[in-house]
């Protein structure tokens with residue numbers, strides 16, 4: 583692969599490359615979903631190949647499982663491990679408390695189960711994902727297909743009593759059909775513009791019949807690794823307060839990858 587990467591891909595790659603330094607031999611590891619997580623899986627596969635790391639991994643989606651196994655990473659069902667040492671995943675937005683919006687790739691349910699069942703969660707993201715307040719990215723909510731329009735109406739009604747700026751709810755489509763998640767559910771995207779109280783919204787949404795899970799990850803993420811197009815990476819640990827700046831040699835290292843597709 584010699585084609586020049588876009589600055590966004592370089593940023594994603596840089597964050598992903600730094601994140602796999604946290605992986606240790608023998609770990610049980612959760613593998614996230616999305617384009618940034620796909621870079622992480624490639625970087626991880628490289629370490630597995632060159633260092634002979636023995637890992638037991640759980641994927642958060644079918645496409646991540648396929649990518650990882652294709653690259654020689656051992657992937658097992660979640661029920662084989664039950665608890666993980668570390669999960670590394672992308673995000674659609676993160677705020678100063680490392681609360682997240684996830685689910686842009688429709689994998690939020692498995693992502694939340696896996697991240698919650700991990701000692702630590704590391705989020706990898708390009709710098710554009712950092713926000714002062716969550717909500718510019720539409721919040722994905724996974725719902726069961728039965729009665730989804732009723733569930734949508736109940737969500738819309740509930741939003742009136744909550745601190746949000748906008749209340750548009752739309753069914754996510756895959757071409758002209760409702761998009762189906764790996765679990766066979768639908769996704770409703772809540773275009774809220776600003777979420778005043780993410781913790782309250784997350785709790786209230788999950789009490790509505792038909793809602794399976796929402797894409798707000800509250801107090802789940804421990805560390806964020808933020809990549810920039812020039813290879814600069816910032817690591818922030820919410821628990822210790824540690825902040826580290828490093829530089830990744832993007833130009834040299836990306837040439838080890840042959841396949842860029844997510």
Ligand code: 5RP
Pocket residue numbers: 614615616617618619671672673674683684685686687688689690693
């Ligand atoms: C998938 C997710 C992804 O982590 C999120 O959408 C970020 O994706 P990308 O790294 O492609 O920007 O939550 O459900």
